[in-house]
Amino acid sequence: MGRGVSAGVPQPGTTAPGGVPGTTAVEWTARYGQALMGNYGTPQRVLVRGEGPYVWDATGKRYLDLLAGIAVNALGHAHPTLVSAVSAQLGTLGHVSNFFATPTQITLAERLLDLAAEGGAPAGSRVFLANTGTEANEAAFKMARRTGRPRILALEGAFHGRTMGALALTHKIAYRAPFEPLPGGVEHLPFGDVAALEAAMGDDVAALFVEPIQGEAGVRSLPPGYLAAARALTARHGALLVLDEVQSGMGRTGAWLAHHLPHVGGGIVPDVVTLAKGLGAGFPVGAVIAYGERAGSLLGVGQHGTTFGGNPVAAAAALATIHVIERDGLLEHVRDLGDWLLAALRDVRHPLLAGARGEGLLLALELTADAGPAVASAALEAGFIVNAVAPDAIRLAPPLVLTRAQAGDFVAALPAILDAARKATLAAAAPAPAAAPAPAADTTPADDTKDS
Ligand SMILES: Cc1ncc(COP(=O)(O)O)c(C=O)c1O
Numbered sequence: 001m002g003r004g005v006s007a008g009v010p011q012p013g014t015t016a017p018g019g020v021p022g023t024t025a026v027e028w029t030a031r032y033g034q035a036l037m038g039n040y041g042t043p044q045r046v047l048v049r050g051e052g053p054y055v056w057d058a059t060g061k062r063y064l065d066l067l068a069g070i071a072v073n074a075l076g077h078a079h080p081t082l083v084s085a086v087s088a089q090l091g092t093l094g095h096v097s098n099f100f101a102t103p104t105q106i107t108l109a110e111r112l113l114d115l116a117a118e119g120g121a122p123a124g125s126r127v128f129l130a131n132t133g134t135e136a137n138e139a140a141f142k143m144a145r146r147t148g149r150p151r152i153l154a155l156e157g158a159f160h161g162r163t164m165g166a167l168a169l170t171h172k173i174a175y176r177a178p179f180e181p182l183p184g185g186v187e188h189l190p191f192g193d194v195a196a197l198e199a200a201m202g203d204d205v206a207a208l209f210v211e212p213i214q215g216e217a218g219v220r221s222l223p224p225g226y227l228a229a230a231r232a233l234t235a236r237h238g239a240l241l242v243l244d245e246v247q248s249g250m251g252r253t254g255a256w257l258a259h260h261l262p263h264v265g266g267g268i269v270p271d272v273v274t275l276a277k278g279l280g281a282g283f284p285v286g287a288v289i290a291y292g293e294r295a296g297s298l299l300g301v302g303q304h305g306t307t308f309g310g311n312p313v314a315a316a317a318a319l320a321t322i323h324v325i326e327r328d329g330l331l332e333h334v335r336d337l338g339d340w341l342l343a344a345l346r347d348v349r350h351p352l353l354a355g356a357r358g359e360g361l362l363l364a365l366e367l368t369a370d371a372g373p374a375v376a377s378a379a380l381e382a383g384f385i386v387n388a389v390a391p392d393a394i395r396l397a398p399p400l401v402l403t404r405a406q407a408g409d410f411v412a413a414l415p416a417i418l419d420a421a422r423k424a425t426l427a428a429a430a431p432a433p434a435a436a437p438a439p440a441a442d443t444t445p446a447d448d449t450k451d452s
Contacts, residue, residue, distance in 0.1 A: 025058040036239075044380060050077025053406055055385070064406060065385045071215065071247045071362065071397035074278040075324055079401075082281055085320035091315045096312065098305055104315040105129065108249065108287075111322055112275075115256040116289045120269035126296035129310035130286035133246035133276035134161025137209070137239040139278030139288045140242045140272050141165035141183070143298040144207035147240065152186045152202055153208040159216035160209060160244055169209050171217075192223040194230075201233045207240035207272075208233075210381045215247035215397075218390040219357060219364035227259060228266035240271040241293060246286070250278035251325050251400055253360035254335030264359065271295045278400075281324075330400045334360045337404060344411045350418045361402070365394040371425045378420035382413050 022033075050107055053076045065073065089104060094169050098100055109127035116125060124379055130136045137160045144152050152158070154168070160169040167175060168182035176182060177228040185206075192197045194349040197208070214220040227243075235240040248258035257273060259265030272295055276286035290296040308314070325331065338360035344366060345356035352375070354366040367375065372388030379386045379394075389395035399408070 010352050013192065028058050052076040053402050060381070063383050063385050064409060066127065066396045066398040066410060067385045067387050068397055068399045069282065069318050070277070070387070071252055072277045072282055074251060074281040074321055074400045076399035076401045079324065081324050082317060082320045085316045086283060086313055089316035093312050098310065101133060102312040104312040105310040106319050108315040111319060112287055112289055116291065119257055119260045121289065122292045122297050124293035126290045127303065128288040128299065129315070130288065130306060131284050131308050132286050133274065133315070134163045134166040135243060136161050136246060136274035136276050136286040136288050137161050137166040139168060139304055141169065142304055143272060143290065143295065144240055146298040147206040149204050150185050151205045153205060154188050155210060156187055156191045156341065157217035157220060158188065158209065158211060159212050159214070169366045180292035185446060191220070192226050194226060197233060199231060201237050201239065203237050205237055205239040207242050209242045209244060211244045211248065213248045213253070213359060213362060215362065216389065218393040219362055219395055221359065224263065225266065227268050231268040242272040242274065243270045246273050246276045247272055248362060249275045251331055251334055252278055252362050252397065254331055254338055256331070258359060261359065279321065280317040281321040282315055283314055285314035285318050325400065334400050336359065337402065337407060338363065338369060341407045348411065348414050350415055352418045352422050361397040361398055361401065364389060367392045367394065371421050374421040374424045378424065381420065382417050384410050384413065399401065
């Protein structure tokens, strides 16, 4: 059995417990299609184990994971500190109801308040612990409703999650339309447009929801000064400024929270920050940080809750993540490596490559054509996991522990990956031969531009 592999997890060339002897990657994919709902499409590979920044598929092939479970596996895979913290907590006290408190839950809330205090969170700030990003935003949505004001503002391109409240805040029509009617009162404003925000703002606005960097919209940074203007306008009208740092938070940009970077946040202090993804480095945990007495007291006794929120194992995972980020100087590492990688990607010359953008280790390659899925597919063939976050953009959100040498492996491989993608794109554009063979099930790329 390989290192870092839990009992019961199928190994390359072996079977799952209760599985059919000799199960192959193709068979796993077929079984997936028979057992799981079709909402994620066809999986690109069946993965069986991970270690550091690498994962292995069911055929034994190794990949450098430059997506980290979509900005989640901050410490890479099977990090020993995370594994032992989770195991120890599960072996001590695995779950209690919210009728009770645990030291891990309380300590995590205190640590999150410490991190928020570095960005100016005042006394009276409070934390609500959830399990996912969408749930954190759902709680923030309910906080907004508790102001008694009817209108909520969000931005075009926004992605805040898939549950009904978070979906109402999400902009993409294809995600929203099948589920109408959604909770009402949400208006989407043009991205980064201060004049539009000023025109929309009023004393009837409960909250403005903003991602400091829009991840799912293609790693798009707000124009300089936008967050400062948003802060001034929301403050003037008594509306909450909610920063969704589910993707950009917990060290991903080289600061605990992206808005702590002066050129991103301009020194603003929000009313609410939502977190998830990297917070537990692979263990599901989300959080809402409410800044100050007003935001901290919007949800009263009995007005919100979730069975697993504050679960001690999830809290232990988050505490271990914060500990390793601090102990190993990962914020500085992310800033240094992110600067280096961005510059290195911008130096690559290829007709398919227009440039690169992003902050820290939340980056995107800008393509000259809608070749994103072809590039992601070619990268996978070459042993790199990336994501076509938009038709013309490739997202990189690797583990924060990625080394320069590992990042360099991708930079070195990139021209050949882009060549292969260009060839595939040209071949796809050519008239189809009469009877082209269907691709093998386990190599068929799913709709790689879909969001989490
Ligand atoms: C900014 C942002 N908010 C919220 C979410 C939803 O998080 P989750 O998938 O954990 O519900 C995501 C997920 O991609 C996100 O990027």
